[in-house]
Amino acid sequence: MVKLRKSPELLVACLAALLAGCDTGAEPDTQAASTEATDTTLTGTLDRSLAGDEVPVVTVRQPDGTELALAETDGQPFLLNLWATWCAPCVIEMPLLDDMADELGDTVRVITVSEDLRGAEAVKPFFADHDFAALEPWMDPDNALAFAYGGGAVLPLTILYDAEGKEVWRVIGAYDWSTAEAREAVLEAASTK
Template identity: 40%
Template sequence: MRWLVLYTALLIGANAGFGPAFAGEIDWQAARDGGLAKLAPTDPTPVPATGFTDPEGGTHSLADWRGKVVLLNFWATWCAPCREEMPSLDALQAEMGGEDFEVLAIAAGHNPPPAVRKFLDEEGITHLPVHLDPRQQLAREMGVMGMPVTVLIDRDGNEIARLIGGADWSSEAAKELVRQATAP
């Protein structure tokens, strides 16, 4: 009888809506139910070391963000769902970006810097720096076949989830996802 009471208490506690059972654990189903329906957790997979650039000619790699949780978004100026989604990525960066978390948006493919700047200005994007993958080398290595694609990367530089298509990244479900991913 004692075991039944203990088991029942554990079961109720685990399902009481308090989020994940352990710090740093992500409640994927709650994220999907909360509006990120296409979010798919992946086995932790190291991200490639492939470089990308900025408009000033600087080179970067995802290793530059190691130690932070990164929401990596591949987008393009010609992509209608990207235009719809970009303001929510900007809002998420404005609210939650910092030492532990960053939204990293990379324009993949033929996106000349003036076209990128025009796109960002038209959409009022002010919190996302411009990064470019003009030959889609990083995008290809990460299996990106269309846009937008957003990849959640843990502090150790591993892809842990992917969402193909657009999403509202300023939603409470997205913010809770970030809180869970950055929890100690």
């Protein structure tokens, strides 16, 4: 039997590890590490193991109160991205997603949903600081989507849904949405219309 000694250092280390992934509500610059992209930042890969799962019955909102029920997307394929202002890989991904959304137009809708607990207080300044051409400031401050995807959703999390609301694939972690391969993969949902 192994006996563990009580150690203040061990307790502090455990608490720090538990809190490391939490949205504490602090200003983004105090939570996030550097947002400079590196080759190792965009390491997400496509996962098709949950293909066919239905989109969760969750409603997201914009700061102005506009609502969007994800399960009622009018037969349009969409790419759903869960992100947060304090998540450095998420912030790196946002301009790439915006460029792709602008290029895709109505073919496949790109819906980015902030999981910031501070909701509009965090999202409005973030969108004001960036000049996104196509992304809209959707929010999920109650983390209903994170819970729907297993409670411990790692951010960023991006899921492609076809026109019937069925999952095609997902990416856990940041992904390089600027590549031709990414565009082809996203257009898979449009080909099943």
